Amino acid sequence: MSSASTTDQVVHPPAPPLAPIAERAAAPSTLPAVTAGDLTWRPATSADAPALLTLRNDIAEADQEPYRETLDEIEELFTAPWRDVAADTLVGADAxxxxxxxxxxxxxxxxxxxxxxxxxxxxxxxxxxRGIGREVLAWQVARARQVLAASGKELPARLALYGEDSDPPAKVRLYARFGFAPRRFYADLRRDLAAPVPEVPLDGSLRLVPWSPELDEATRLAHNDAFRDHWGSEPRTAEAWTHGRSHHAPQWSFLVVDDAPDVDALLAGAETEDLVDEETAAALRAGEPLVVGYQMASRYDEDFPVRGYSFGYTDILGVRRAYRGRRVAVAALAAGMRAFAADGMQYASLDVDTENPSGAHGLYASLGYEKVSGSRMYSIEI
Structure with a gap:
């Protein structure tokens, strides 16, 4: 037993103030040249989408990655309104x-x-x-630092990239050489849909409904609230929320709404964000519908032959913090699984952060999900 009194408190010194982002980012004034491999280098354009698809899928096959992409996905890379494609992309072409x-x-x-x-x-x-990967990553890091410096956001900062647990050792060594360290780990899970899917009743004024465009903004607000306490998660703007949905499966997506929320109780915590965030508070005052949980799903047919089975994929699952403990997530997830099965899918699949603070990993295990593979995020913290 410690000799310290149980009333003693450990006082931690305050964190030192952050230097300005323009200083911390250490952005170079010019980008390093990429000359390796006898390739011609230039920014990517939307006309490159078919060739870029071929390149990315060739890389995925060589590295035994468990997915393939479609032309629609690649074309979406060029249509996000916040991206500066001319400044933030580079492609190398052979003779x-x-x-x-x-x-x-x-x-x-x-x-x-x-x-x-x-x-x-x-x-x-x-x-x-041939030294191409090293020069390409050097260009990326330099450009990423320029983007951070130009953001003007006086916040902690991060450079991040993702990789599979099965990535070639040379790729992992390259990341380490540039200062990237594995920071977060994710498990790719699947659940056999031949097993019975539980019926999950909801209490009070909670109601399960199919996803609809009319409830999509309310779902975005629910997502931003649900993930406020998740490491690495950031609010989604309306344009970011709706962009990149070429594989969205509305017929497999379900929401839980509260038809009679206790608005006064929810708003009471708005100032400290204990119960709702500011955007949700504004929506409640305006009488907008309140989505309290959601399961947004996608269909990736091009991945079926790669994995050797068909599946429905849960992109995101979340529950507002004020509604946790009421089986909202289980109800939405089970509805999705039943929809997957009704369309002939063999498995339900999803990815989960292994350190998810909401206990999601345990929830999935209790429903019969099992790990198939894993991935990780590498980062440089600034």
Whole structure:
């Protein structure tokens, strides 16, 4: 037993104030040249989408990644209104015009707690071991630092990239060489839909409904509230929330609404965000519908042959903090599983942060989800 009194408190010194983001980002005035591999380098354009799709899928096959992409997904990379494609992308073409490497950096316009820049890139398997990957990543890091510096957001900052647990060792070593450390780990789970799906009654004025466009903004607000206490999560703006839905499956997506919320009780915690955030408070005062939980799903047919089975995919599952403990997530998830099964899918699939603070990993295990593979986020914290 400690000799300290149980009333003693450990006083931690306050964290030192952050230096200005323009200083912390250490952004270079010019970007490093990419010259390796005898390739011609230029920014990507929307006309590159088919070639970029081929390149990315060739890389995914070589690295045994458990997914493939579609042209619609690639075209979405060029249509996000907040992206500066000319400044934030790079492609390398060989003498025949075929793309052999690419680089992209991207940021989230809604970041309010940590300003982040995400890096994505790769080299075709036929052009590896030529120094291309090293130069491409150097360009990405430099450009990402410029984006951070230009953000003007005086917040903690992060450069981040994602990889599979099965990534080639050379790729992992390259990340480490540039200072990226594995920071977060994710589990790819699946659940056999041949097993019975539980019926989950909801209490009080809670009601399960199909997703609809009319409730989509209320769902965005629910998402931003649900993930306020999740590491690495940031608010989604309306434009970011609706962008990139080429695989969205509305017939597989379900919401839980509260038809008679205790508005006064919810608003009582608005100032401290104990129960609702400011956007939700405004919606409640305006009499807007209150979505309290959601299961948003997508269909990735191109992944079925890669994985060897068909599946419905839960992109995001969340519950407002004021409604946790009322089986809202289970009801929405079970509705999605029944919809998957009704359309002939063999499995329900999703990814979960292994350190999710809401206990989601335990929830999925209790419903029969099992790990299939894993991925991780590497980052440089600034």
């Amino acid at each position: 025949d015009g075929a793309l052999r490497a690419y680089a992209m950096v991207d940021t989230n316009p809604g970041d309010a707690r940590t300003v982040r820049v995400f890096l994505a890139g790769g080299v075709h398997p036929t052009h590896r071991a």
